[in-house]
Amino acid sequence: MMQTSPLTDTDTVRRIVADLKGRPGPLLEVLHAIQAALGYVPEGAVPLVAEGLNLSRAEVHGVVTFYHYFRRTPPGRHVVSLCQAEACQAMGAEHLTEHAKRRLGVDFHETTADGRFSLEPIYCLGNCACSPAAMVDGRLYGRLTPERFDAMIAEQGIKK
Amino acid sequence: MTATVYVPRDASALSVGAGEVAQAISRAASARGVELRLVRNGSRGAYWLEPLVEVVTPKGRIAYGPVTVDDVPGLYAADFLNGGDHALLLGPTDALSWFASQQRLTFARVGIVDPTSVADYVANGGYQGLRRALAMTPQAIVQAVLDSGLRGRGGAAFPTGIKWKTVLDQPAGQKYVTCNADEGDSGTFSDRMLMEGDPLSLVEGMTIAGIAVGATQGYIYLRAEYPHAYRALNHAIAAAYQARYLGSDVMGSGKRFDLEVRLGAGAYICGEETSMLESLEGKRGEIRVRPPLPAIKGLFGQPTIVNNVVTLGTVPTILHQGAEFYKNYGMGKSRGTLPIQLAGNIKRGGLVERAFGVTLRELLYDYGGGSATGRPIRAVQVGGPLGAYIPASQFDVAIDYEALAGIGALLGHGGIVVFDDTVDMARMARYAMEFCAVESCGKCTPCRIGSTRGVEVIDRILDGVESERNVQLLEDLCETMLQGSLCGLGGMTPFPVQSALKHFRDDFRARTRQ
Numbered sequence: 001m002m003q004t005s006p007l008t009d010t011d012t013v014r015r016i017v018a019d020l021k022g023r024p025g026p027l028l029e030v031l032h033a034i035q036a037a038l039g040y041v042p043e044g045a046v047p048l049v050a051e052g053l054n055l056s057r058a059e060v061h062g063v064v065t066f067y068h069y070f071r072r073t074p075p076g077r078h079v080v081s082l083c084q085a086e087a088c089q090a091m092g093a094e095h096l097t098e099h100a101k102r103r104l105g106v107d108f109h110e111t112t113a114d115g116r117f118s119l120e121p122i123y124c125l126g127n128c129a130c131s132p133a134a135m136v137d138g139r140l141y142g143r144l145t146p147e148r149f150d151a152m153i154a155e156q157g158i159k160k
Numbered sequence: 161m162t163a164t165v166y167v168p169r170d171a172s173a174l175s176v177g178a179g180e181v182a183q184a185i186s187r188a189a190s191a192r193g194v195e196l197r198l199v200r201n202g203s204r205g206a207y208w209l210e211p212l213v214e215v216v217t218p219k220g221r222i223a224y225g226p227v228t229v230d231d232v233p234g235l236y237a238a239d240f241l242n243g244g245d246h247a248l249l250l251g252p253t254d255a256l257s258w259f260a261s262q263q264r265l266t267f268a269r270v271g272i273v274d275p276t277s278v279a280d281y282v283a284n285g286g287y288q289g290l291r292r293a294l295a296m297t298p299q300a301i302v303q304a305v306l307d308s309g310l311r312g313r314g315g316a317a318f319p320t321g322i323k324w325k326t327v328l329d330q331p332a333g334q335k336y337v338t339c340n341a342d343e344g345d346s347g348t349f350s351d352r353m354l355m356e357g358d359p360l361s362l363v364e365g366m367t368i369a370g371i372a373v374g375a376t377q378g379y380i381y382l383r384a385e386y387p388h389a390y391r392a393l394n395h396a397i398a399a400a401y402q403a404r405y406l407g408s409d410v411m412g413s414g415k416r417f418d419l420e421v422r423l424g425a426g427a428y429i430c431g432e433e434t435s436m437l438e439s440l441e442g443k444r445g446e447i448r449v450r451p452p453l454p455a456i457k458g459l460f461g462q463p464t465i466v467n468n469v470v471t472l473g474t475v476p477t478i479l480h481q482g483a484e485f486y487k488n489y490g491m492g493k494s495r496g497t498l499p500i501q502l503a504g505n506i507k508r509g510g511l512v513e514r515a516f517g518v519t520l521r522e523l524l525y526d527y528g529g530g531s532a533t534g535r536p537i538r539a540v541q542v543g544g545p546l547g548a549y550i551p552a553s554q555f556d557v558a559i560d561y562e563a564l565a566g567i568g569a570l571l572g573h574g575g576i577v578v579f580d581d582t583v584d585m586a587r588m589a590r591y592a593m594e595f596c597a598v599e600s601c602g603k604c605t606p607c608r609i610g611s612t613r614g615v616e617v618i619d620r621i622l623d624g625v626e627s628e629r630n631v632q633l634l635e636d637l638c639e640t641m642l643q644g645s646l647c648g649l650g651g652m653t654p655f656p657v658q659s660a661l662k663h664f665r666d667d668f669r670a671r672t673r674q
Binding site for chain 1: 171172174175176207208210343344345346347348349351352384385386387388422423424425426427428439440441442443444445446460501502503504505506509510511532541545575577578579580583588591595598599601
């Protein structure tokens, strides 16, 4: 995305850095803002952030890659995060995960060929009394079954 | 007359359809020309009944649940706005045995009040604690917290008052109050519920902490997986500023306290306090070697309180009702109450706040009603992914920090994950190692490398490769991680593994891999 529209994305990153650099310990906030605006943190953003915050590129790269939440590739239109933690395992998360991978035709950290869905593992959504759980674009789902998973996916299809 | 209906906006309730139910109730009211006051409360914590709809009647709040959108026309037909009879009618909420026997101190307002309303908070005892604190000396506030016996609810159970006293005793200058809201343990959701259902109690607790130790800035470090809590907290903070409970002149005292929420980015390790501080500073969440303690050299090198959400959310109650009142609950060195979370394969999952001393068996069967699948409960994991697995033979253990330590387990953040008899404990042990490998910050070798080797060794055992020798190797590896890791992640990952080996040895037999 940086390559196809370098000006726009560069401007966005520069604006975010300028807005937030005065705050204490701003790097995570900057990265969150970039991901919120662009959907991921492009490689090309790293030197811009480093320069703006007076950090080395290695430091910025180190932070981007440390945190699971920051993406380095563009996501699909919808990000489906399936909980893999113990409470969801106790209620069949493993089976649900297999179903999800089959249904979407992708493995974790992959995006469907049509660019509609990215599938991600997540470790606890705090919905452990309504397991198994998933989150789609910030919306939480509980008591999922393969059937409810399919309905959830279909629902996103309508919103496209 | 306007009818008042409560439908939770709690993330878990929304995950099973509370949002759609609220819309349907609202739409049906408009269609029928009924005037409706729809309050979006937190969850009362009986998640198996969610979406739980409550109606205010002269006899108190009447509950219906679990309600689906399809039930809504029937509820209107049954005159539910006046507590009419219906298949989903549960009766007065407070009289439900699940609630009636609880001792809700920290969670007194959760599910009761409108989380967005300062007026509702104040009408239900809110800001009484801060009012008292502002009339006390800093030393007296810290003493009250010490005297209450409150211990860190995040899991480490360190006496809160001692942390506060250490920060208070540092020379004046910039100090910070930070709240660890990186609730990453599977099976726990009490922080989330409190932040969504009664966020002002956390805001008030942090303000009291700031006044007590002379800190003017607070940060809530919230995990990115909790977008609903993020919105609820930001709303509450803005409302508190508006009503002058935050800012340059807290309740007209002339004292300043500012507060903001910072988002984590999906790193379990940032629940460890020094990693959290690194992350708040915008760095990789690698742990710091202690000493110095955060209380002496914490955020940006300044004296810093680091407390969990439930710990800080309990402080207003202690200041309001007094240290004695709080201390009178509990047993032994575990004073007060604990919000316990029943999760996983449990029939009636949710939040039970009880004084320390309640037994695991009471929680699993009296509150929980046994497993969701109806099969026997084989094991429970208490205290998150680093907690030991407890077999059925030990279910009479009391919920008490020392009692659990006595059987080689830990209480942690009070989450209980239930497994029925289909669970494969060798796989759960493998998962513990795998999780540690995914989440290790990489700073120390036993955790970074040990966890990966742990997965490999368990795989070899399950493949039948020199099983005896590899079980011995796994035990040695656990010992190395336990003794040699810098923090609790590598140092406690062995607990679930060792407990699985100890209590469920038969599961570690060679099997044909799928």
